[in-house]
Amino acid sequence: xxxxxxxxxxxxxxxxxxxxxxxxxxxxxxxxxxxxxxxxxxxxxxxxxxxxxxxxxxxxxxxxxxxxxxxxxxxxxxxxxxxxxxxxxxxxxxxxxxxxxxxxxxxxxx
Amino acid sequence: xxxxxxxxxxxxxxxxxxxxxxxxxxxxxxxxxxxxxxxxxxxxxxxxxxxxxxxxxxxxxxxxxxxxxxxxxxxxxxxxxxxxxxxxxxxxxxxxxxxxxxxxxxxxxxxxxxx
Numbered sequence: 417x418x419x420x421x422x423x424x425x426x427x428x429x430x431x432x433x434x435x436x437x438x439x440x441x442x443x444x445x446x447x448x449x450x451x452x453x454x455x456x457x458x459x460x461x462x463x464x465x466x467x468x469x470x471x472x473x474x475x476x477x478x479x480x481x482x483x484x485x486x487x488x489x490x491x492x493x494x495x496x497x498x499x500x501x502x503x504x505x506x507x508x509x510x511x512x513x514x515x516x517x518x519x520x521x522x523x524x525x526x
Numbered sequence: 527x528x529x530x531x532x533x534x535x536x537x538x539x540x541x542x543x544x545x546x547x548x549x550x551x552x553x554x555x556x557x558x559x560x561x562x563x564x565x566x567x568x569x570x571x572x573x574x575x576x577x578x579x580x581x582x583x584x585x586x587x588x589x590x591x592x593x594x595x596x597x598x599x600x601x602x603x604x605x606x607x608x609x610x611x612x613x614x615x616x617x618x619x620x621x622x623x624x625x626x627x628x629x630x631x632x633x634x635x636x637x638x639x640x641x
Contacts, residue, residue, distance in 0.1 A: 425566065450629075459530070459616060459632035460569075506568060514559075514630065516568035 418443045420509050420517035428523040435479075435494040437505050437520045442488060445511030449490045451481055454504040454519075463505075466490065477501070497524045528552055532617050532633035539607045539640045547602040547636050549617030557620045558600035559584075559630070560592060562613040569616065575600055607640045614638070 423438040441447060451463040464475025471483045477500075481492045490507060502524045507517040530551045539545055551558065557576055561569040571584030575594040589611060591603045604611055617633045 420568075452630075457635075459634045460618075460630070461632070462629050465629065514571065516570070518566050518568045 418515045422517040426521045429497045430525045437492040439490045439507030441509045443511040447509045447511045450508040452506045530633035550599045551619040555619035559618040560602045561616045
């Protein structure tokens with residue numbers, strides 16, 4: 417069985433400050449892990465993916481995530497938030513099927 | 527390159543009416559998916575198709591039917607719409623199969639309201 421927990425339903429940061437979106441997973445398989453972003457009224461876009469190569473994964477728009485097997489975590493970070501980062505973010509695990517987390521809404525304050 | 531295209535983008539139905547959501551991809555992908563998105567629940571898989579002529583039920587298939595017309599097109603049909611089917615529907619595609627799909631490519635969604 418697989419599951420994904422996104423620990424915060426809503427995160428609010430000020431522009432220029434760091435972003436941390438938390439994700440924990442469980443999987444009976446060696447999973448692939450993904451972060452997707454959804455801007456308002458848009459489809460989902462891949463930010464980054466982990467597929468058992470380097471544990472620190474760099475994605476688009478300055479985002480990165482670190483796979484920590486011992487903690488079953490795949491947290492998403494960005495050093496400095498931009499207004500355009502305001503969106504919904506989904507952590508996804510794929511061992512046998514894709515399983516989506518419930519999402520974290522990121523607000524960026526000016 | 528359009529990617530994944532869904533129609534219609536918006537639809538309002540009355541309970542009991544039927545409708546079909548259309549999806550087409552131009553990336554020559556083998557696998558296609560229909561998801562529904564509801565607040566606080568992420569995306570849940572309705573149906574999946576690994577290739578033309580094959581479909582599999584996902585997590586929430588009740589009340590839906592699908593048809594993989596050819597490699598490009600994958601339609602979702604609601605035979606008798608219910609208010610519980612009010613949702614945003616996303617079509618997606620991937621090069622490989624569900625167990626190791628690589629990246630999922632999504633359409634922009636179809637917002638359906640059932641009164």
